[in-house]
Amino acid sequence: MGRRPAVNVLTVNAGSGSLKLSMFDAETSADPAAPAWQAKLVTTDPEAGEGMAGLSLDYGGRKHRLDPLSADTPDRFEALWRAAQEALPEDFRDEPKVVIHRVVHGGDRFDAAVRIDDSVLQEIERWSRFAPLHQAANRAGIDAARRGFPEIPHFAVFDTAFHRTLPAAAFTYAGPRSWRSRGIRRFGFHGISFRAASTRAAEMLGRAGDPSLPLILCHLGGGCSLCATVGGRSIDTTMGLTPLDGIAMSTRSGAIDPAILIHLMRQGMRADEIETLLNRHSGLSGLSGLPGDTRRIRPAAGDGDPDARLALDVFIHRLRAGIGSMLASLGTLPGALVFTDTIGETEPTVRTAACEAFAFLGLTLDPALNGNAVPDCDVATADSRVRALVIHSREAWQMVKECRPLLS
Numbered sequence: 001m002g003r004r005p006a007v008n009v010l011t012v013n014a015g016s017g018s019l020k021l022s023m024f025d026a027e028t029s030a031d032p033a034a035p036a037w038q039a040k041l042v043t044t045d046p047e048a049g050e051g052m053a054g055l056s057l058d059y060g061g062r063k064h065r066l067d068p069l070s071a072d073t074p075d076r077f078e079a080l081w082r083a084a085q086e087a088l089p090e091d092f093r094d095e096p097k098v099v100i101h102r103v104v105h106g107g108d109r110f111d112a113a114v115r116i117d118d119s120v121l122q123e124i125e126r127w128s129r130f131a132p133l134h135q136a137a138n139r140a141g142i143d144a145a146r147r148g149f150p151e152i153p154h155f156a157v158f159d160t161a162f163h164r165t166l167p168a169a170a171f172t173y174a175g176p177r178s179w180r181s182r183g184i185r186r187f188g189f190h191g192i193s194f195r196a197a198s199t200r201a202a203e204m205l206g207r208a209g210d211p212s213l214p215l216i217l218c219h220l221g222g223g224c225s226l227c228a229t230v231g232g233r234s235i236d237t238t239m240g241l242t243p244l245d246g247i248a249m250s251t252r253s254g255a256i257d258p259a260i261l262i263h264l265m266r267q268g269m270r271a272d273e274i275e276t277l278l279n280r281h282s283g284l285s286g287l288s289g290l291p292g293d294t295r296r297i298r299p300a301a302g303d304g305d306p307d308a309r310l311a312l313d314v315f316i317h318r319l320r321a322g323i324g325s326m327l328a329s330l331g332t333l334p335g336a337l338v339f340t341d342t343i344g345e346t347e348p349t350v351r352t353a354a355c356e357a358f359a360f361l362g363l364t365l366d367p368a369l370n371g372n373a374v375p376d377c378d379v380a381t382a383d384s385r386v387r388a389l390v391i392h393s394r395e396a397w398q399m400v401k402e403c404r405p406l407l408s
């Protein structure tokens, strides 16, 4: 093995069902750059066993499975960091010089990465009710990492920052005027992923820096949302005040008729029960009665389970509706429809079903390219009028890029 570059920037990405730690060399000239190592804890890992979270570690071009942890381990950051350090070969073990945290909700204050101080923490806290699956986990990761590495700078990069360019018509809910002064508006999420994917898509299309390039981006992971961009600027997105809005997800309902909430409350359900129902027991999981993972639901649907079939059908129906909505906001044929994150990258049948509804635009997938897609790649036919790109989700690397101006 050749000498590995200096690694000194640790990124922490606490998603709804996972915690990912990645170690990068901040001075690398590669773009995108791969981390020297990445450790991942997944609470919904089908192979980890009941009540357990699966752990994996990637380094030296290989993925290694580590012993699972109890899913309710209190300090996940510390546990994952320690497991990674124990499993990494000596020359991969480096203390970070800087830690960069993904924070899902930044409200309307942050349009760029910031160094974390008490006022930033207060602002993160302020939005915690508006990202119940994420913000507390983000905060716990920050607190644990600051305890573990108290002498070094910690930065935050916000999912919401990318959507600060949304026009008022896209970010305003059609509620009463008073909502506007009370901060009740659409913010949008997955912005770190969308910024990375839109930059990469422009490069792949040979249109890097083109201010007029229209794209539709589909981030399909545990959380799922879509974004319409023009020249790398967000002009519409499906998530809203919280990451519960929009299309159906792994365990989240996405947008539903708000009168359903009124009905449930009249039947005696409390706000926190409804919050749990819609965030944790809905979507693919709620509809199928299975874990919200297409690797479990697709085979069940294939074996004739009607609930699993319906879950996939609803997921696709909502995904198509979201794409149609982003298309309307663009008002023109997109340069590409982009698929990213776990489901977007690994589920060819989801891509096929999503694209089938848009054949009238002249969008056609090549079944062989789509079936064997290894991101980053184009899976449309040569004569398709819209490209279909599968792009690896690079939230961690994007976080490093966004903090680079602050690192010197």
Ligand SMILES: Nc1ncnc2c1ncn2[C@@H]1O[C@H](COP(=O)(O)OP(=O)(O)O)[C@@H](O)[C@H]1O
Pocket: 014, 015, 016, 017, 018, 019, 042, 044, 220, 221, 222, 223, 250, 292, 293, 294, 295, 341, 342, 343, 346, 347
């Ligand atoms: N086909 C799939 N492969 C991997 N994960 C999937 C799949 N379908 C659904 N999921 C869910 O997506 C999540 C992993 O996606 P990821 O975006 O990495 O996590 P997070 O939403 O926590 O950031 C897990 O919660 C998993 O249950």
Ligand SMILES: CC(=O)OP(=O)(O)O
Pocket: 014, 015, 016, 017, 104, 134, 159, 189, 190, 221, 222, 223, 224, 243
């Ligand atoms: C905002 C959001 O839903 O994030 P994730 O997909 O990582 O859960």
Ligand SMILES: [Mg+2]
Pocket: 015, 016, 221, 222, 223
């Ligand atoms: Mg994620």
